[in-house]
Amino acid sequence: MLAGVSRVAVARIGIVSAAGLFAAGCSSSPGSCGICPTASFDLHALDDSTVTWSIAGEPPQTIAGLVPYPPSAGQCSFRYSKGYIINYSSATRENLIPGVVNIQCDSVGGGGFDMGVRDPGDFRGWQASSWQMAAANGSVIADVGPSGGLGCNGLYFDGMELTLSVETAAGGAAPFPQVVTDDFARTFRLDFDTSTVTPANSRGEACSVPISAQVSVHLTQAAADYVANPNASCGCE
Numbered sequence: 001m002l003a004g005v006s007r008v009a010v011a012r013i014g015i016v017s018a019a020g021l022f023a024a025g026c027s028s029s030p031g032s033c034g035i036c037p038t039a040s041f042d043l044h045a046l047d048d049s050t051v052t053w054s055i056a057g058e059p060p061q062t063i064a065g066l067v068p069y070p071p072s073a074g075q076c077s078f079r080y081s082k083g084y085i086i087n088y089s090s091a092t093r094e095n096l097i098p099g100v101v102n103i104q105c106d107s108v109g110g111g112g113f114d115m116g117v118r119d120p121g122d123f124r125g126w127q128a129s130s131w132q133m134a135a136a137n138g139s140v141i142a143d144v145g146p147s148g149g150l151g152c153n154g155l156y157f158d159g160m161e162l163t164l165s166v167e168t169a170a171g172g173a174a175p176f177p178q179v180v181t182d183d184f185a186r187t188f189r190l191d192f193d194t195s196t197v198t199p200a201n202s203r204g205e206a207c208s209v210p211i212s213a214q215v216s217v218h219l220t221q222a223a224a225d226y227v228a229n230p231n232a233s234c235g236c237e
Contacts, residue, residue: 034233034234035230035231035232035233035234036086036087036088036232036233036234037086037087037176037177037228037229037230037231037232038084038085038086038087038228039085039087039176039177039179039226039227039228039229040082040083040084040226040227040229041082041083041084041085041099041123041179041221041225041226041227042080042082042099042221042225043099043101043119043123043219043220043221043225044080044220044221044225045066045078045080045217045218046187046219046220047065047218048064048218049064049065049066049078049216049217049218049219050062050063050064050215050216051063051066051076051103051105051213051214051215051216051217052213052214053105053112053113053212053214054210054211054212055107055111055112055113055144055209055210055211055212056111056144056209056210056211057210058107058109058111060212061074061105061108063075063076063105066078066103066217069104070104070106071104071106071112072106073107073108074106074107074108075105076103076104076105076106077103077105078101078102078103078217079101079102079104080100080101080102081099081100081102082099083096083098083100083119084096085097085179085226086232096122098118098119099118099119100116100117100118100119101116101117101118101119101190101217101219102115102116102117103115103117103215103217105213112144113142113143113144113211114142114143115140115141115142115143115213115215116140116141116142117139117140118136118138118139118140120133120135120136120139120162120164120190122173123186123188123221124173124180125172125173126164126166126169126186126188127166127169128166128167128168128169129165129166130163130164130165130166131163131164132161132162132163133161133162133164134160134161135157135158135159135160135161135162135192136158137156137158138156138158139158140156140157140158140160140162140192140194141154141155141156141157142155142157142194142199142211142213143155144209144211152199152201152207152208152209154201154202155199155200155201155207155211156199156200156201156202156204157192157194157197157199158197158200159197160192160193160194160196160197161192161193161196162190162191162192163189163190163191163192164189164190165188165189165191166186166187166188167187167188167189168185168186168187168188168220169185169186170183170185170186171183171184171185171223172184176228176230177228177230178228179226179228180223180226181223182223184222184223184226185220185221185222185223186220186221187218187219187220188218188219188220189216189217189218189219190215190216190217190219191215191216191217192215193213193214193215194211194212194213194215195212195213195214
């Protein structure tokens with residue numbers, strides 16, 4: 001079981017997202033410093049997502065389909081920590097706080113990994129196409145379970161190539177409080193292979209933990225996944 005996994009990966013990325021919200025002065029209720037409409041957005045995994053992984057020399061395992069968190073032995077789970085779009089009182093500037101995809105896999109024989117992947121951009125502007133991009137610093141982090149406990153948890157995969165393939169791209173951004181057009185939809189694949197880079201710790205030092213994960217996660221969202229709070233406070237600076 002993954003009891004030994006501390007979920008440090010998604011927690012560390014989540015701290016960055018929370019810091020972005022704090023810096024933006026976002027609050028869920030009106031205050032004395034002005035109104036900044038704020039919208040949250042969700043993301044969902046489709047059934048044909050796949051993960052193949054190996055840790056500490058174990059035979060590779062392949063999982064087709066992601067279950068809701070937490071995973072049982074031999075499964076991988078999907079969670080999404082929602083992102084936010086903050087619209088300032090001038091209505092001319094937005095601040096996007098990315099969400100975080102969390103994939104957690106549990107080996108039948110014990111061990112596994114917990115990985116956080118920060119959104120690679122604003123989905124609302126994506127068009128149907130495919131492209132590659134390097135993972136930004138701190139945007140892909142994994143924590144290994146007991147079978148990989150070799151003293152270097154919190155693995156950073158900075159610079160790893162991400163492949164994005166947008167299949168459905170309808171509609172786009174809209175002014176607050178609507179946030180997206182009524183016909184908005186995005187369906188895309190995010191593919192990457194952690195074995196193509198050497199993981200490092202938070203100080204940039206190379207880690208010797210032998211972890212390999214080939215991930216192909218099929219994701220989708222619609223207009224209903226964007227929920228606005230037009231009365232959120234800007235906070236005070």
